[in-house]
Amino acid sequence: MSDLMLKLRNLKVVFPAQEGIIKAVEGIDLDIGKGECVALVGESGCGKSVTSLAIMKLLNSPPALVKVDEINLDGEELKNHSDAKMQELRGKTLSMIFQDAMTALNPVMTIGRQIDEIYIRHNNYSKREARKLTIKALDLVGVPEAKSRANSFPHQLSGGMRQRVLIAMAFACMPKLIIADEPTTALDVTIQAQVLNVLSDMQKKHHVSLLLITHDLSVVANMADTIYVMYSGKIVETASKRELFTSPKHPYTEGLLGSVPRLSDSHHHFVQIPDAVPHPMFKPGGCYFHPRCSYCTEECKLKMPPLVKTADGSEYRCFHPLNLKGGHKDAK
Ligand SMILES: Nc1ncnc2c1ncn2[C@@H]1O[C@H](COP(=O)(O)OP(=O)(O)OP(=O)(O)O)[C@@H](O)[C@H]1O
Numbered sequence: 001m002s003d004l005m006l007k008l009r010n011l012k013v014v015f016p017a018q019e020g021i022i023k024a025v026e027g028i029d030l031d032i033g034k035g036e037c038v039a040l041v042g043e044s045g046c047g048k049s050v051t052s053l054a055i056m057k058l059l060n061s062p063p064a065l066v067k068v069d070e071i072n073l074d075g076e077e078l079k080n081h082s083d084a085k086m087q088e089l090r091g092k093t094l095s096m097i098f099q100d101a102m103t104a105l106n107p108v109m110t111i112g113r114q115i116d117e118i119y120i121r122h123n124n125y126s127k128r129e130a131r132k133l134t135i136k137a138l139d140l141v142g143v144p145e146a147k148s149r150a151n152s153f154p155h156q157l158s159g160g161m162r163q164r165v166l167i168a169m170a171f172a173c174m175p176k177l178i179i180a181d182e183p184t185t186a187l188d189v190t191i192q193a194q195v196l197n198v199l200s201d202m203q204k205k206h207h208v209s210l211l212l213i214t215h216d217l218s219v220v221a222n223m224a225d226t227i228y229v230m231y232s233g234k235i236v237e238t239a240s241k242r243e244l245f246t247s248p249k250h251p252y253t254e255g256l257l258g259s260v261p262r263l264s265d266s267h268h269h270f271v272q273i274p275d276a277v278p279h280p281m282f283k284p285g286g287c288y289f290h291p292r293c294s295y296c297t298e299e300c301k302l303k304m305p306p307l308v309k310t311a312d313g314s315e316y317r318c319f320h321p322l323n324l325k326g327g328h329k330d331a332k
């Protein structure tokens with residue numbers, strides 16, 4: 001049996017519009033091992049959410065046109081599954097934690113009932129049994145006085161507590177894979193850290209595979225095993241967390257790291273990547289990152305660099321990789 005929980009191959013998503021075609025995702029591959037936490041990182045608009053929605057088969061078509069060779073979840077190919085079949089899998093085998101708990105939760109139902117329903121629907125528990133499990137689940141994610149809090153409505157809880165409720169819901173049926181799309185972006189920094197700790201503890205305790213989506217590399221520093229860096233619809237670097245933080249190969253990754261504060265570096269200057277992600281309808285020729293890259297040469301303007309694999313299994317898409325054995329390239 002394979003150690004892979006998710007094997008995604010050659011995912012392409014476009015949105016046809018009147019003015020042209022938006023290429024949101026351009027042929028990406030993604031592997032998530034069993035019990036592994038994989039982070040998908042990149043700036044706003046680079047295709048992270050579209051990728052996660054495509055895995056869950058939640059993209060509306062039209063407008064989205066999705067092409068994919070494989071969406072293999074623990075040996076089961078999801079590519080041709082019907083909506084009904086996918087609905088059965090969602091919440092049971094595959095679940096998602098969204099950024100905005102207020103829209104993910106039903107405002108007129110107590111949080112206890114919303115979690116009870118997951119246990120009842122997927123595992124045929126009685127109401128009484130379900131409530132016992134709900135209280136245990138709320139307790140596990142650190143909701144204090146879980147028994148009475150279960151009777152609260154979403155608006156009666158703080159943002160951090162609501163996010164904990166979403167985590168409890170995502171784990172309720174012990175899915176094989178959880179996708180968390182910017183699960184803490186809407187929270188204050190201190191609360192963010194607490195909620196991420198809960199998510200990380202739950203993931204490790206239950207050995208669930210987790211795809212963590214964020215635009216902020218500092219969020220994944222303590223959690224992810226493997227990091228995929230996405231830029232303008234393409235994967236530009238894949239590496240273990242350690243490798244990526246200590247020796248990034250792609251200038252874009254280096255730029256993202258430049259904006260992560262490090263405790264060890266008291267004189268840290270924030271490095272910013274100039275300009276912005278190209279409009280998805282007007283991507284530049286060659287490497288999509290070249291207009292923002294300080295290492296850019298003529299070659300980069302003409303050709304899209306291929307994804308190159310290193311001996312240690314990391315991958316990069318760049319003609320002028322950094323931190324390879326044999327020295328560090330200098331900026332122009
Ligand atoms: N329904 C849609 N119709 C047209 N274009 C879309 C649609 N959904 C997404 N896009 C486009 O696809 C591209 C990728 O969007 P996506 O939401 O995946 O970005 P993201 O990486 O999740 O960004 P963020 O960090 O802001 O959440 C964007 O250019 C976006 O405008």
Ligand SMILES: [Mg+2]
Pocket residue numbers: 048049050181
């Ligand atoms: Mg998004």
